[in-house]
Amino acid sequence: MRVIDLTHIIESTMPVYPGTEPPTFEPANTYEKDGFKETRLSMFTHTGTHMDPPAHLFRGRTTLDAFPPDQFIGKALVIDCTSLNEGEPITMEHLLPYGEKVEEADFLLFYLGWDERWSTEEYFGDYPCVDDSVLDYILDGNYKGIGFDVIGLDPIADVNLTRHKKLFKSKDIVNIENLCNLEKCGSELFWFSCFPLKIKDCDGSPIRAVAWFE
Incomplete structure (x- = not known):
């Protein structure tokens, strides 16, 4: 079985969405003092390769922890x-x-x-986004999720988050951002998983996105 990691590593120098803060790592326990290592990690829920649920935009809509686990696994293209x-x-x-x-x-x-362009200023540039016809097609389908190797479903300049709102207003679906290595997946269907952390009332979570081929 061939497995491809589609996830950026989380580190303090990684790019984050404008207005948020990069993750921080603080020693909590050390080998020398405590006999084991443990780290205090602080980061936003939409850091790195991550997932948005409808609750990211709308109060009272579906949170990530409310989805069944099979929402996060299936065939991808x-x-x-x-x-x-x-x-x-x-x-x-x-x-x-x-x-x-x-x-x-x-x-x-x-x-x-x-x-x-990851870790460069160009990553925050004017990346292409789906138009209304593609978004309507997705909304009319039975998709579990969509994903992109850019930092947002909407352009950074769109502070209204027009596409996010249209996607999540009435459909239970997830949106994945900051994927990588998609060029290694080919043009055929493959198995894909994107499990988030199970956090109560979760508006978003880093994920470990993986493709595999049997």
């Missing part, structure tokens, strides 16, 4: 969008080449090649 220039939209034209596989997938993962 990578949609290659690397032909796009900065600011150009992801349209239905990018889904059409994959035929019936698009409908068979539980997760659609949009590959922009943006993870190559």
Whole structure:
């Protein structure tokens, strides 16, 4: 079985969404003093490769801990969008080449090649985003989740979070951001898991996103 890690490592120097703080690591116990090592970790729930539920945008909507565990595992398909220039939209034209596989997938993962810019200022640039036609298609489907190798479903400039609100207003689905290594997954369906931490009333969580091929 071949396994591919689609997750950025969490570290103090990692990029974070503008206005949030990077994670901090503090020694809590040490080998020398306590005979074991333990670290106090402080970070936002939307740090690194992470997942948004509907409760991220709407009070009273579904939190991550309320989803059943099978929400976070299934068949995924990578949609290659690397032909796009900065600011150009992801349209239905990018889904059409994959035929019936698009409908068979539980997760659609949009590959922009943006993870190559990780830890640079360019990562916060004008990355392509899905247009209304793609978002409507997703909402009309039975997808468990969607994912991207960029820092947001919406452009950073959209403080209204228009796409997030449309996605989560009435549909139980998850949105994954800051994926990596999608270019290694090919153009066929594969097994995918993206389990979050089980935190009470959770509005978001870092995940360990993994692809595997049997």
